[in-house]
Amino acid sequence: MDFLGFLVTQCLNALSQAALLFFLGVGLTLIFGIMRIVNFAHGAFFMLGAYVGYSAVHLTGSFWASLVAAPLLVGGFGAAFELGILRRLYRRDHSAFLMVTFGLTLVMGEAIRLSWGVAALEVPAPKSLSGIVFILDEPFPIYRLFLIGAGIVVALAIWQFLDRTRLGLLIRATSQNAEMVHALGTDVRLVRSAVFGIGCGLAGIGGVFAAPLVTASLGMAPNAVIDTFVIVIIGGMGSFAGSLIGALLVAFVQVFGTYYFPDLALALMYLLMLIVLVIRPGGLLGKEA
Amino acid sequence: MALLELDGLTRRFGGIVAVDGVTMRVAAGEVRAVIGPNGAGKSTLFNLITGVTTPTSGTVRFDEHALTGLSAYSVCQRGVSRTFQITALFPEMTARENVRLSAQARHARRWLPLGGRNVFADAETRADAALERLGLIHVAHRPAGLLSHGDQRLLEVAMALAQRPRLLLLDEPTQGLSVEETEQAVETLSALLADGSMTVLLVEHDMEVVFRLAHMITVLHRGAVIADGAPDEVRANEDVQRAYLGGLA
């Protein structure tokens, strides 16, 4: 195997992985930017997206339909949960929030176990995207190229959304000075619910995209939330650009690390998290007050 | 040799210089007030001395030993105790338990995982003595979170005192107190410092308090020392008057 070909393929691998991680990271960072808390259930929403995607594909036969259905359902559920439950916790200390979102993760984990069983579920990629293409004489899955493209599109979309739409402006303003936004007449609570829903929806769509690659399983939730946490610490909590950088860094470490140390994937993440926490001992920097 | 020596102590936060080349000598037994307008860097200075923040440059020497770079708990173990600008207590513990935990920190067997009746007895003796001196013995059994603001400020001082520090740092002890509470606090502190056995660094905004308690005053402005000396000298200093925009009393 020629080295250039290997390098290019692995880099493309990393980019596709970065796309997946970006969906997760940008959602968590948006939620933190608005609410100043870490959504521990983020990994569970990712997992839910994968399972909903699986069912949507099996019900409708269309992967594209699941790409639409999953984020709407998952995001909707997230917004509803924020409205019904999380809203009561803003006045309490952060550990209460952490425990409730952890509790939500458990509930979702059990609900998924009940509904879909313990076995990992295969989600087939759509026919138009399955198969391989040759890059520098190395085979590379088309689906992963699609992921890279999807990641770029979503990143641009979110950027434009934050930059140019009214809701995007409200979100940015609220993350900087919620009181002022409230004083100017906007119901900040609605902004929060919307952002939580969007964040969870992004995690959900990440799950749908990830499903054909990793299969849907109950172990997704804790690993996803750990990955996401590392990304936003690296990039800075609340920073959109940061989640991009973090996603890229983590993806490259994962892909190249797994190639050279195949059994140590999880240990690598742990190590990365340690290094990051040592360098930034506060853990949560970026837009933190 | 001065008990506390600060040399060129500087702390930068990005582009902001919070503390700018502060050099200070505090003699044993002295009560030194550190004053200055808001944002002058007084609390940061305290944080630098007590190891809460590390200096960008400069040194802190206490009793001829370097204090720079030590962690907050190590600095405390060397004999430096402090109170905080924003009241820091253990709200659900009683006042006595608060001070007892503070006194316990100096006990050789403070880490005992079982028993420890002796440790508690010793610590409580010291705690009650400190509470007496601060006039708080009558509320010793009450949860600290339920005390009046004035009593809470004094409780913090009691906690610092129970450690028998060689250097005591008081960060705005009368902040948020009513006129009566301030008067009571000043009288208590005055009595405390009367025998000259304690070296004190005092940050205060209330000039009356400063002039009643301090032997020497250091004035900070934008992180740098602009005046340093006896109260009357400082009072007359033009730079100081200008910094405060309207002059001192």
Place this chain on the structure above:
Amino acid sequence: MRILAVVVCVLALAPAGLPPYAMTLLTEALILGLFAMSLDLMVGYTRLLSFGHAAAYGLGAYAAGNLLLHTSIPLVFTILLAALCSGVVAIGVAWVCTLASGVSFSMLTLAFAQLLYAVAFKWTAVTGASDGLAGIPRSPGPFGITFFEGRAGFYYLVLACLVAAFIFCRSLVRSPFGAVLRGIRENEAKTLSLGYNTRRYKIAVVAISFTLGGLAGALYAPFAGFTNTELLFWLFSGQVLIMVIVGGTGTLIGPIIGAAFFMLVSNLLSSWTDSWALFFGAIFILFVLFAPQGIWGLATRWRSLSSTG
């Protein structure tokens, strides 16, 4: 204290009155009670929120399993040794996790537990991978005592461990060390400024917590006769946290009650519905929202209210 003595006496009489299947449930409840109580030291007394306490249980269970299968060390010593194993590993883990605090600390505890789970899956020689270890015997106790091998005997071993651990924990939280933990819980920055190396205390409490949690796992291995990766799964970490919160944090007794409640509900409900664990998670959320002091906290408050009339 007298009530507790009465409860222990009643529990000691259990083998005389209860049918075998109830004895099995009770034994497991006591083991889980020990496990939950060990977590309370971290969560309730020091406010160190761990999402990976299953690691302690798994370490103890696998250590005990291996010792019982491959050595002839007596049962009682095996269990203690396995618990110690867990505690020693915890020192390293705690050293790492306490580099951070708050959310980061919790994430690190989860990451470690996940790591252990992944290792258990791969390290077939020691853990039997996804099949786990089976046929774990209850070796003869020291001096050839075979008392602990039987159902009642093993029950008494578990009960003795729980009572001893409870007495130890109670002394611990009332000691000078315990006073510092309480300071860390209420205001860590202040505790630090008083001259305490709070990180060292946190590492110590995690190690103790893991030792006792490992003891529970070590008792489970010969109790069930097998271990598997389920003992390290994140949902199990969640369940023990639920036991602590629902039972009542910072009380030692609360988590034991929480564990008993958990066993009761899971056994009663599981005959009707498969979704009892979901129900439990929902109860957890409700408790965090509306009754953060837990069952035992509610009970003590009710008791003090009714006694003042």
